[in-house]
Amino acid sequence: MSTIGLILLLCAVLSGVVSSNSQTVHKRFEYKFSFKPPYLAQKDGSVPFWEYGGNAIASGESVRLAPSLRSQKGAIWTKQPIGFDWWEVDIMFKVTGRGRIGADGLAFWYTTQRGDYTGEVFGSSDRWNGLAVIFDSFDNDNKHNNPYIMAMLNDGTKNFDHKSDGTTQLLSGCLRDFRNKPFPTRARVEYYLNTLTVYFHNGLTNNEADYELCFRAENVVLPRGGYFGLSAATGGLADDHDVIHLLTSSLYSTQQAGGQQISNDEQQKLSQEYQQYQQKLEQQKEEYRKEHPDEVRDKDGEFDDWFESDGQRELRQIFQGLGQIQDVMRDLHKKVDEVIGKQMNSLSMLTAVYSHSQGQPLQPTQPGQVPQMPALPITRQDWEMMATNNQIMINTIAELKGFMIEVSRKSDTLLAGGAGSAPSPQLLNEMRDGLNQVKQTVASVAQRMAAAPPVVAEPMCATVSCVSTTTLLVVVTCQLLVMFLYGLYKERKEAQAKKFF
Incomplete structure (x- = not known):
């Protein structure tokens, strides 16, 4: 059974x-809700499918949301709302500054409406409706718990508590340092089946797969058709808040009805747009080469990048x-x-x-x-106690064996000294002492076994009557003593019978 x-x-x-x-989760890259280098910004400074404002500056390699100056604020938002329910956003950013303490931080947003570019909450609007994943680098409440990554939900009616750093309002969070790292830090925000998961890359290595779990929150319901955004702000202290890329992927499973099916017309339209974008990019590259022939020639003949200094080599070895x-x-x-x-x-x-x-x-x-x-039913402590008791029993049996060998040797000496003569008082005293030592040893064993706690909490012999170890040792010792005395008595009788003959 x-x-x-x-x-x-x-x-x-x-x-x-x-x-x-x-269930298998499939991803689809959404280029209209993403940006990445190179050529992140166009010639006119705009970022395709995105809008930025405030003190934000877009370049070909990154978007600087807030420079390292006091009281700077900036943000970047998508132009269109998203049309899928589940998504994953990979953010690569760098927060660098000369001070030991940074300020204020940056935030990732998913809201029903686009926020301000110079708002009060890390460069965006307060009383938002949706999700905010905040990377807070300044310790306002003096609890020494910053830099901190936290997620907050708002229905459009709550104000952000700056004095407590939002600790009384947060959904979940983790304590991670993201300032002044040798490599860019990364955060992956995943929202799938009403479960919000945030992974973090600490920027100590250049391994793209070196993520660790920051927090996971279930039963998170977000409004549909929201906007993605990034914002940052500085205060009395200042850091450079640079976002290198933001990559968005829609998530769906094979079991979803309809799924993320794409028609042939839409596929052809997307492929044509992509080809047009590639042609436009190549044309801009060629125009730039024609307008700046000196820079192209210098890059072709430059060999400084092929060598490294002693400091660069030591840093590389350390990393x-x-x-x-x-x-x-x-x-x-x-x-x-x-x-x-x-x-x-x-x-x-x-x-x-x-x-x-x-x-x-x-x-x-x-x-x-x-x-x-x-x-x-048997815990680790019970096993250790059982092993200790077994060791005590083994040592006691070894002592009893030694005493029995000594008694046997003395009896042999007595018999060899004279078969018909009576034993001397000295030998009788030694035998009496030996028997007393055996009794004392048995008594000490009984005390040890009685003082030891029980091995298991419940008796293992439920239906059969058990015999304790102390009783067993006493019975065995008595039997050995009786057998020994019977042997002495028998040999003495045999010696007397030989004497008469």
Whole structure:
């Protein structure tokens, strides 16, 4: 019966794993809601499909939302609202400054209406309706918990609490440092099936896949048809807030009705737009080469970039060493997690076997859930106590063995000294002392076993009467003493019989 229960349990676990992995998430890059270098900004300074204002400056390599000057604010917003429900946004940015403390920070927005370019909340409007993922670098509440990444939801009626850094209003967050990193820092904001997940890249390595989980929040309902935006602001202290790229992808699964199906006409239209954009880009490159022949010639004959200075080499080696250390630590974490998982699996299997051996059925489960394992009756402390008691028993048996060998040796000496003569008082005293030592040893063992706590919380002998270890040792010792005295008595009788003959 227990084997059948274990097979059913394994089948339930496998079915749960298969059902959880049955849905596959597909991504579609949305170029109208993205920007990236090179040639991020056009000749007239505009960014395709985006609008920026305030103190923001767009160049070919990045968008500087707020420069390192006091009281600067800027923002960039999409021109059109998004037309998909689930999305993923990858943001690469750099926050750099000469001060030990930065200010104020930048924010990623998803709102029903585009915010201001010089607003009060990190360069955008207060009382927004939607989501804000804020990268706060200044500690307003003096709790030494900045730089901090936090997510906030607003229905258009709440004001941002600047004095507490929004800690009383946040949905979730994590403490991460994103200032003055050797490589650009990155954040990945994912919203899928009403679950908001934020991953963070600390910028210590150049590995694009080196993300870590910042926070995850479920049951997050956002309004449809919102706008994407980025904003930043400075105060008395100032940092450069540069956004290198923002890449947007729509998410959908194969099980969604209709999905993200694209008609042939729309595909042809998109391909034509892409080809026209590529032709326009190549034409602008060629015009730039004709207008600046000296710069093109200098770049062709320049070899300074092929060599590195001593400082650059030392920095590169330091960064490579830090990257290798981080990779080793990540592998160690994975191995420790695997070991812990194997231990938990072994304990679960032992618990299931013990439950079936005691006749306890498995706990009922709901459809689609893994059956709950009963609690293990023997804990780690119980196992350690059992091992200690076993070691005490082994040491005591070794001492008893030594005493029995000594008593046997003395009896042999007594018999060899004279078969018909009576034992001397000295030998009798030694035998009496030996017996007293045996009694004292047995008494000390009994005290140790009585003082030791029980090994398990519940008695393992439920239907059969148990015999304690102390009683067993006392009985064995008494039997050995009786056998020894009987042997002495028998040999003495045999010696007297030989004497008469």
